[in-house]
Amino acid sequence: MTRPALRVDAVLVQAVIAGALSFAHLHDLADAAGQDGWKAWAYPISVDLLLVAAWRRLRSDGPSRLAWCWFLIALFASLGANVATAGFLDLQNPPAWLRFGIAGWPALAFLGGTLLAHSAGDREPVPPAPAAPAPAPDIEPASTADPEPEAAPITAADDTPALPAADPTPPVPAALVDHARKVADDHHARTGTRIDTDTLRARLGVPPQLADAIAAQLT
DSSP, X not given: OOOOSOOOOHHHHHHHHHHHHHHHHHHHHHHHTTOOTHHHHHHHHHHHHHHHHHHHHHHHHOOOHXXXXXXXXXXXXXXXXXXXXXXXXXXXXXXXXXXXXHHHHHHHHHHHHHHHHHSOOOSOOOOOOOOOOOOOOOOOOSOOXXXXXXXXXXXXXXXXXXOOOOOOOOOOOHHHHHHHXXXXXXXXXXXXXXOOHHHHHHHHTOOHHHHHHHHHHHO
16 A cells, blocks of 8 residues: 655644744734835744744754844744734834834844854863873883892691582472472373473472482482
8 A cells, every 4th residue: 555645744734824824923013113015024034034043053053042042032023923913012003112123123133143153152162181191111120130039938738627518409498399299290190201300490490409409309
């Protein structure tokens, strides 16, 4: 079964709708502040481009005060336009501070875009690696004469008798022996032969030494 070449992404559709609404709100706000014609359309492009440039700087160079500052400025401009066009301001008679902000935005956006494009990151520099220590100078011996060989120390023979080796056979609990005897009887009843040590160890799930000790008690 072949999948369709074009697949609609809900997140992409939502981003397009939100971007179009924000673009329209910025245009309406600039137009209400006296920036008519093509100038009203240039304002939303300027705000969105500054927002994208700051976000790209954050993604490529990592977090920095410069990128976060201009990202928040562009976000505030976009969010402020969305709120201002929702009836909180009289766009027929816009206040003076709105006209002032709209008129000063081009210079502010130009400054932010230039700083983001041409300034170096303000992250902390990586400290240089420590230099390797200088090699120690070679020290020649004070005398080249061969020293007299020292006499080997005389040690007394150790007459302590060796202790007998401990019995490696581990202790076997009586309950485990009884269970093993039942397993052995069941095996003999089903197969007609005595159970071997490997089969007994596999049925009980015990180590080899313990299986040998159990098998010795079953004989």
